[in-house]
Amino acid sequence: MTRIIQTLAEISDRYDVLFCDLWGCVHDGVAAMPAAVAALQAFRAKGGAVVLLTNAPRPKPSVMRQIARLGVPDDAWDEIVTSGDAAQYALVNGAVGRKVWHIGPAKDLTFFSEMAADLPKAEVDLVPLDQAEGIVCTDLFENLTEQPEDYRARLLLAREAGLPMLCANPDLMVDYGHKRVWCAGALAKLYEEIGGTALYFGKPHPPIYDLARRRLAARGIELAEDRILCLGDGIGTDVAGAAGEGLDALFVTGGLAAAEFGPDADHPQADLLDRWLAARAAAPRWSIGKVR
Template sequence: MKPATLKELAARFDAFLVDQFGVLLTGSGAYDFAPAALSRLSSYGKPVILLSNSGKRSAPNEARLTRLGFARGSYLTVMSSGEAAYSALRHRIGADLAPGTAVWVHARDGDQSNVAGLGLVPVDSPADAGLIVLAGSLGDVLTLDDYRALLAPAARRAVPCLCTNPDMEMLTPQGIRFGAGRIARLYEELGGPVEWIGKPHPLIYAEAARLLPGIAPDRILCIGDSPAHDVAGGQAAGYATALVRTGLHAELDDTSRAALCENEGAVPDFVIPCFCFDPPEA
């Protein structure tokens, strides 16, 4: 868990998998330093993929980043858990998932990109669904008790659930709230079956690796704010990892942050102040 700077790491590695929320984005916008830093990192001529537990597909994520001031040319793509899940679902239609299956998609902003064009039939309630896709959380509006009541009928029928955003917590304008991963965990507690797609699970890393042919795993650096997701997932994929001091655990001091990483069994190779080339003075 060596202190480092983004400038040092940019010169040291050959490709970068960069988290969105907590690294580039706050709960309400972009970190002031992030758009310029991402452009500067891309100027090294090395591939940069934004690896995100967003349940939305790549295109909506890219559109949001553009609205927030990020140059589209500063990264290859957003490899989101939503995009990885869409690819997985597309290959299952007609195999272990019947065309026309009723699907309840739960996402922020009413996003339905997870199932668009797949021949599934969206429904308004999980009680009517043959498949549940948890792509986001309304934890800033609904309580876990609300979700318990909403999901219990489907759990009793063992309706399969695909969690396309495994984050247990999320950044919102109101502060940290529970994420889609916590809702999926609740569904498991109710007896429902859940399949997880996104960090730290392997599928999203396999999808990203396809875009980085010829680059050895030990030459790829994962940058994120979550030991449980970014660090653990990157390490399992064989990549080096760097933890930023911003994001979900920004309020922790270095001792507490180190203890958290130890407790999670996910100690990063490096710790950097933020996703910035000119860190603020301590």
């Protein structure tokens, strides 16, 4: 049974490293969450390391710029690892071919232009659907107004052509301020439902965790697996990913599923939480209303 805690500090002595989700835990897409930032700063001040482990489809440099604009300071984290980073490895190794149709907004074009220094060099051309060998999906073109069903006809054409889809963000949806918007994972899910093939590299899948470990090791940070805590509000991404990696999880109930646990997002009701988790066969070691 998950134990509800009130602050990260209650359990921080048990862990040396946090794999911390970003959207919904540290910021809401509009601004940083001050209490969460303070909690991460306090964890680092005691000698811990914080990896912002995010399903953002853009590479690390782009996310660094984004969170700086939102007010997340540099002293709140040690490393950033994105789903986009992990997916780039697959792209340059030819997982979906060299001619790809990109589904996503212009701001996500950094996925193709900002590559990590340790990636092999590879030419990838962005082409229309009818010329593509594969698909790279980073987001909806207009996620504030569009629905996954708006893409059904184009995805049916892609399926008929046998195009694999590289999904750079497995999240189904996120909260943008007070508005809930769809993500690339919803398009990949629809593509699979109609018979297409989708490839995933972000949470809860292993590649993003492997990359996080490698980047910490490159910094000289040794990892004891039982001293890593995964923190996030996605039951199917953050919590499921932690379970798959054999790591402890801190489920942030005041995020995507906040309405399920009573009227006070900061203080989830234990009975509602236990029933909700049991229905999903999920058993995070800890839960918290909001990161603080």
